[in-house]
Amino acid sequence: MKTTYFTVGPAQLYPTYAEHMMHAIDEQIGSISHRSAKFREIYKHTDQQLRILMNIPETHAILFASSATEIWERMIQNTVQHKSCHFVSGAFGKKFCDFSNGLGKQTQIFTSKHGEGFEGITHYTIDDDAELICTTQNETSSGVQILPSDLIALKKKYPNKLLCTDIVSSAPYPNIDFTYVDSAFFSVQKAFGLPAGLGVWIVNEACINKSAMLGQCGVHNTLEQYAKNYESFETPSTPNTLGIYLLGKIAEDMNDHGLKHIRLMMEQRAATLYQITTQVLQPLVVDHAARSVSTIVFNSTRNAKEWNNILAPYGLVVASGYGKYKDEQIRVANFPAIEELAFTQLVKALEQH
């Protein structure tokens, strides 16, 4: 029996993944040079499909790194001279902040209570000398989201600061208005339903200019090298070409299906999941506006291991709580790759046990 992974990443693979992989084998994608016309076509195709899917304007470049974790590092290296400001609603936002400290930067940090977001986000006063505002649009550890409209409000209040947002476990769901977001990034092993090994970094000219102003911004995958190579749809060094190819194909499938429909399905399923309140399970995030649509966290008297024993006969797997919440919470991914039957079975099992 095949397993359906409701884990929050690595996660369930997109239903068309295997078919695209077969084509990739057939077309010998793994052998082609990253300095060839064929590679540039693949990059261009993936770039175009992501632009359509996520409404990414020409003002932003789409770059490929190895993971979102690497992008945290590159983001700080390339755009922060002295200080970054962090809105932290969980372990991954905290790690992003730790990276900035580790790179010798000062940080200003706003931390929400576990399971809470930042109500009235514009009421937080960001230091004058903070250059980059780091937000986690979807925090995988706590299932807390920041509404895209709050990102707009933040940027409107601080137009002279760079604003970046981590959409690792929500992209392509959130409707980000890139007029107000200088950079966003994600990994493909979450809602895109691909194997891990590729990070996508969306950046505008303001980030690239900041990097140029700072001068030497590290040595590998600097924005200067990226920008230069991106002009001809290439990468600074040999990338995960197979991952880029597959991402383009999945983005195309999502465009064919229509993101509108995918979003609606995700919202309906999220509503169903958030309605689950039993003696065993209750949604962690109470504030509706702060509730992630793509990664849903439950307080649970049963840990993920016990749940997965119950779910095993149905071939379903959920994720444990993150870090210290490992045994008292579970996390359920609501990614587009999940098929209806498995979703219905999961809801039934969660409600009845």
Add this chain to the structure above:
Amino acid sequence: MKTTYFTVGPAQLYPTYAEHMMHAIDEQIGSISHRSAKFREIYKHTDQQLRILMNIPETHAILFASSATEIWERMIQNTVQHKSCHFVSGAFGKKFCDFSNGLGKQTQIFTSKHGEGFEGITHYTIDDDAELICTTQNETSSGVQILPSDLIALKKKYPNKLLCTDIVSSAPYPNIDFTYVDSAFFSVQKAFGLPAGLGVWIVNEACINKSAMLGQCGVHNTLEQYAKNYESFETPSTPNTLGIYLLGKIAEDMNDHGLKHIRLMMEQRAATLYQITTQVLQPLVVDHAARSVSTIVFNSTRNAKEWNNILAPYGLVVASGYGKYKDEQIRVANFPAIEELAFTQLVKALEQH
């Protein structure tokens, strides 16, 4: 018609690649958590198979990064405080040195003439304060190799310095004696015949201890994090699990075949290639000891584009010279993935045209 890629990486995929990929799809490898027992089994299997294949002793850990390019960066960050010393026989050795400079280190650099190696490598006097000796065992841009016995001699002369070697485009061919090599690293898209997206970093305790002594060695993929996670066959962040799985399978296939046989085949084929001397083609590297077995460079009055037009009817592709040698040299990979018929056809075509 399928193409046979004699390019130096990305390169021809290993004949069993497609079969292993099918199994990976079947086993849903792309979905499993990097904190699961299944992942740890995969890591352990790949670790064991690489140890057998490349005779890697227990003194060395086997770590996974995104590429050898990333490992250049991490190697310098983690093991050099003030100065590194570089033996440069081509563009990639030079880039490794540039990375060290870019990270603010002093460098001592020995550069050979294009197409030449370092005869009497122990006669070079390395600065007392150089902490790390960086060598390129196989230089992909020039087809120059350093003999494994020269690495031993270097380490014997400088036992208190760390010695690392870039085996990106030769592993698993060279018989490295890890008693004398503190670190070696490679990418999988070369002689292992896999798609790009995974780098393998072999390091001993001396490197890890140096990193600990230095303290803060960057923020992502530091040796401290690696060493801690490696204890339980895990990685600091989500890795390219699919790549690790496939590498283990290919290493196992190579072990089944016997590296002895693979080496012999590569040596015989290299001898055949180096015998090609026509009005159009002559091997670049004259000194037999400096001749790479896995990546062979020819001076050519015809550029790679013209060669590939000639080779197209046979479904064969060779690589251009690197950088400024693009139009006057070609590079031919002699990797284990290449099948006999294609090899014979290539030799015939190169000799006759």
